[in-house]
Amino acid sequence: MFFHLSLLFLSLLFTSNSLNQDGLFLQQVKLGLSDPSRALSSWNDRDDTPCGWNGVTCDKSTQRVTSIDLSNLGLMGPFPYFLCRLTNLTSINLLNNSINSSLTSDIAACQSLEVLELSANLLVGSLPESLSELKNLKTLNLAMNNFSGSIPAKFGEFQKLEWISLAGNLLTGTVPSVLGNISTLQYLLLSYNPFAPGQIPSQLSNLTNLVELWLAGCNLVGSIPESLGKLSRLTNLDLSLNRLTGSIPSSLTWLKSVEQIELYNNTLSGELPLGFSNLTLLRRFDVSTNELTGTIPNELTELELESLHLFENRFEGTLPESIAKSPNLYDLKLFNNKFTGELPSQLGLNSSLKWLDVSYNGFSGAIPESLCAKGELEDLILIYNSFSGKIPESLGKCNSLGRVRLRNNRFNGIVPGEFWGLPRVYLFELEGNSFSGKVSNRIASAYNLSVLKISKNQFSGNLPAEIGFLNKLIEFSASDNLFTGSIPGSLVNLSSLSTLVLDDNELSGGIPSGIQGWKSLNELSLANNRLSGSIPDEIGSLHLLNYLDLSGNRFSGKIPIQLDDLKLNLLNLSNNMLSGALPPLYAKEMYRSSFVGNPGLCGDLEDLCPQEGDPKKQSYLWILRSIFILAGIVFVVGVVWFYFKYQNFKKAKRVVTASKWRSFHKIGFSEFEILDYLKEDNVIGSGGSGKVYKAVLSNGETVAVKKLSGESKKKDTSHSSNKDEFEAEVETLGNIRHKNIVRLWCCCNAGDCKLLVYEYMPNGSLGDLLHGSKGGLLDWPTRYKIALDAAEGLSYLHHDCVPPIVHRDVKSNNILLDAEFGARVADFGVAKVVQGVNKGTESMSVIAGSCGYIAPEYAYTLRVNEKSDIYSFGVVLLELVTGRLPVDPEFGEKDLVKWVCTTLDQNGMDHVIDPKLDSRYKDEISEVLDVGLRCTSSLPIDRPSMRRVVKMLQEAGMGNKPEANKSDGKLSRFYYEVVSDQARIV
Known part of the structure; x- marks a missing residue:
């Protein structure tokens, strides 16, 4: 035994002697790190030197280690200080790992270090002052960690530092003026930190070598120092x-090297300064969402700009013709100002214009013929102006167009035939003009069309059957026109159709057969036409239908009893020729206005139809019936009163009186009936805010009841709100009507006992179903449908609610599923109505959200806007793709977002996708995964809007049909482009 141990000792001694000293130090580094992907497997002690090891670079002559690059390897553990014993080491790169300790003063031992790259890790604690003792340090990148506290004053003592990035941390204090002492500094990147309110230090003007100054989202107040004009080498401000x-200081026009100036989302005022002719290199100028006034200086538009954003200000006057001469202009956004006059006649002729948005101004005149001269125009948004004339024939050849919004102008004439059939357009909005003529059958070529709005014009003739070939169509609004003929039968093939509005036309015939194909229909309005025939029984199969308006037509026959199967927010069948009895659910006084004007219609509603028999007998029966009803009411009231008196005696609860109930929809049940189901046997869920009960009511309807017990729990104590969870939920859901937002039937506020009554979702929450034992039920088409439904619900909150609403707690457990796995966004207890949302973000005093879903910037700035919801929704998309929880012990100290990115980089997409999913959908799954990664970008500005997310998901869907597996396993590198963008954070 001793002999064998001796041999083992001699063997280890021999092998350790074969590896040089740098290699031995690196072996210690390896021992101190967790390496789940075995990225350091090549670090073995059988080599003479570590120069061939993964991530190690040596000096060729001395074989000493000079550089360590272990970026994107999924390494976990504390910072490896043994690296500082490598005397020739000049560069350490540990970007995008899970280094999770704090940095200590031991870092000062790395005296030869020139580059320290630790961005996108989990480092915590304060910034060590000893970093300034690294006399040779040129690049210090600590971005996207969790460092806290102030920036040390010692940081002003760096001697050779050229690049410092502390962006995306938890730093407090203010931007220190001592940074102005680092005369060698070229890049100063401090954005997205929760600094205390403070001014821009004028001492920064001493940094005469500065190339980039990035202070976005730093809680800066006060004015922009005039002295910044001294930064003659600055390219990005x-x-x-x-x-x-x-005001914007005129000194900024002294920055002759500047290529980009971004001052958006502040409260700057006054006019733009003169002197822009000095900025010959300026390519991007963004001063949107301020309070700037005056006109655009001609000299600004004479520059070779690529992007000009002046939206959300108070600019006025005309747009100079000179802007059309810029050879590089591709992005021009001027919406929400007071501009007047015509657009430059040659706009788009000299540059590849892609995005044009001049909505909400006073522009007039015609659309320039040259807008799409280069064939790259994607967005044409002119809504709410006074444009007139016809649509140029040239736009009919602009196949690059994706969004066309011409609403509320004074356009007239016939729309060019080719313009109807643009192949890439997905939003086509012409409503509120004076267009005439027919809808061309060339519309069949617009196969990407999702939204078609042509209401309030003078279109005439038949609706073309080709509209029914647009499989991606979600909304079709053509009301208030002169359309004749019948409703095309092909429309019933539009399975994705959510809104069909054809009221106030001259349509005739009946409702086409086969409407059960409208499985997604939410709104059907055919009012004020000449439609006839019967209302089809199949209408009861449209379970998502919320709005049904068939009034002002010539419908006859009986009302289908199948209407009882629907949960309608609005029903209007008035002024038709209907007869017979009412469906039982609607035979109530509250629905009287829904049926008036149908002389042959009979029901239990007084005066709705003629009464038969002897008047005296009828009067006697009515009195007798009233007595019985009154007696019944007295009896029920007595029982309820006794019950609550007893409860008060036993539990000291307040009586839930009728005055405490509030309804938001027409309901077919008694609110008091709800109270009988508040028993433990009926609990279907519970959480920090209370319990949820299932109630199967006497009319057969099932509802979910959330009971919030105790005093109101303040979820948001921001300076602008003092509402508790109950009030926030009621205020938000009480005013929302959308098929993908859970419906709040009614509520009760009785102090100690607060009740919220919702529509019942039989399939529970996405989180429970996806991560529970029934996860196998969710195949990819179902998951895709859920993703799109939830995206549309959030898009409605962000873009269609006035003012917009930020949910603030988007997660899979707050996405509920109906019987057909249709998704509804739920739980608005911490939702925030964002007043003045165009002014950026609104600060909260507490974090709302759930672990794994909270956007990085929300966790440390407490600034809430729609980008926080978009990040959370991106996590939900990753859950749907991977089938994994947002936080899992298997991830170590990572969350799902970091796990996905690390796994993609190291092992490819096959190791990310849920193995339960059919591989035939791999291409589509990869596209949705890409959308999820875009939504979870670390920088809020890089996340797409929810409206854009809906569009990307629709494009990814491709009809939910399995295609041949053409994927090579690669995915968009968007996430890493954001993380490693050298012009920004890294």
Whole structure:
């Protein structure tokens, strides 16, 4: 035994002697790190030197280690200080790992270090002052960690530092003026930190070598210092997303090297300064969402700009013709100002214009013929102006167009035939003009069309059957026109159709057969036409239908009893020729206005139809019936009163009186009946805010009841709100009507006992179903449908509610599923109505949200806007793709977002996708995964809007049909482009 141990000792001694000293130190580094992907497997002690090891670079002559690059390897553990014993080491790169300790003063031992790259890790604690003792350090990148506290004053003592990035941390204090002492500094990147309100230090103007100054989202106040004009080498100035006031200093026009100026989302005022002719290199100028006034200087538009954003200000006057001469302009956004006059006649002729948005101004005149001269125009948004004339024939050849919005102008004439059939257009909005003529059958070529709005015009003739070939159509609104003929039968093939509005036309015939194909229909309005025939029984199969308006037509026959199967917010069958009895659910006084004007219609409603028999006998029966009803009411009231008196005696609860109930829809049940189901046997869920009960009511309807017990729990104590969870939920859901938002029937506020009554979702929450034992029920088409439904619900909150609503707690457990796995966004207890949302973000005093879903910037800035919801929804998309929880012990200290990115980088997409999913959908799954990664970008500005997310998901869907597996396993590198963008964070 001793002999064998001796041999083992001699063997280890021999092998350790064969590896040089640098290699031995690196072996210690390896021992201190967790390496789940075995990225360091090549680090073995059988080599003479570590120069061939993964991530190790050596000096060729001395074989000493000079550089360590272990980026994107999924390594976990504390910072490996043994690296500082490598005396020739000049560069450490541990980007995008899970280094999770704090940095200590031991870092000062890395005296040869020139580059320290630790961005996108989990480092915590304060910034060590000893970093300034690294006399050779040129690049310090600590971005996207969890460092806290102030920036040390010692940081002003760096001697050779050229690049410092502390963006995306938890740093407090203010931007220190001592940074102005680092004369060698070229890049100063401090954005997205929760600094205390403070001014831009004038000492930063001493940084005469500065190339980039990035202070976005730093809680800066006060004015922009005139002295910044001294930074003659500056190419990028970004002071966006702050609270800066005052005017834009004229000294900024001295920055002759500047290529990009971003001052958006502040409160700057006054006019744009003169002197832009000096900025010959300026390519991007963004001062949107401020309070700027005056006109656009001609000299600004004479520059070779690529992007000009002036939206959400108070600019006025005309748009100079000179802007059309810019050879590089591709992005022009001027919406929400007071501009007047015509657009430059040659706009788009000299540059590849892609995005044009001049909505909400006073522009007039015709659309320039040259807008799409280069064939790259994607967005044409002119809504709410005074444009007139016809649509140019040239736009009919603009196949690049994706969004066309011409609403509320004075356009007239016939729409060019080719314009109807643009192949890439997905939003086509012409409503509120004076267009005439027919809808061309060339519309069949617009196969990407999702939204078609042509209401309030003078279109005439038949609706073309080709509209029914647009399989991606979600909304079709053509009301208030002169359409004749019948409703095309082909429309019933539009299975994705959510809204069909054809009221106020001259349509005739009946409702086409086969409407059960409208499985997604939410709104059907055919009012004020000449339609006839019977209302089809199949209408009861449209379970998502919320709005049904068939009034002002010539419908006859009986009302289908199948209407009882629907949960309608609005029903209007008035002024037709209907007869017979009412469906039982609607035979109530509250629905009287829904049926008036049908002389042959009979029901139990007084005066709705003629009464038969002897008047005296009828009167006697009515009195007798009233007595019985009154007696019944007295009896029920007595029982309820006794019950609550007893409860008060036993539990000291307040009586839930009728005055405490509030309804938001027409309901077919008694609110008091709800109270009978508040028993433990009926509990279907519970959480920190209370319990949820299932109630199967006497009329057969099932509802879910959330009971919030105790005093109101303050979920948001921001300076602008003092509402508890109950009030927030009622205020939000009480005013929302959308097929993908859970419906709040009614509520009761009785102090100690607060009740919220919702529509019942039989399939529970997405989180429970996806991560529970029934996860196998969710095949990919179902998951895709859920993703799209939830996206549309959030898009409605962000873009269609006035003012917009931010949910603030988007997660899979708050996405509920109906019997057909249709998704509804639920739980608005911490939702926030964002007043003045165009002014950026609104600060909260507490974090709302759930672990694994909270956007990075929300966790440390407490600034809430729609980008926080988009990040959370991106996590939900990753859950649907991977089948994994947002936080899982298997991930270590990572969350789902980091796990997905690390796994993609190391092992490819096959190791990310839920193995329960059919591989035939791999291409589509990869596209949805890409959308999820875009939504979870670390920088809020890089996340797409929810409206854009809906569009991307629709494009990813491709009809939910399995295609041949053409995927090579690669995915968009969007996430890594954001993380490693050298011009920004890294």
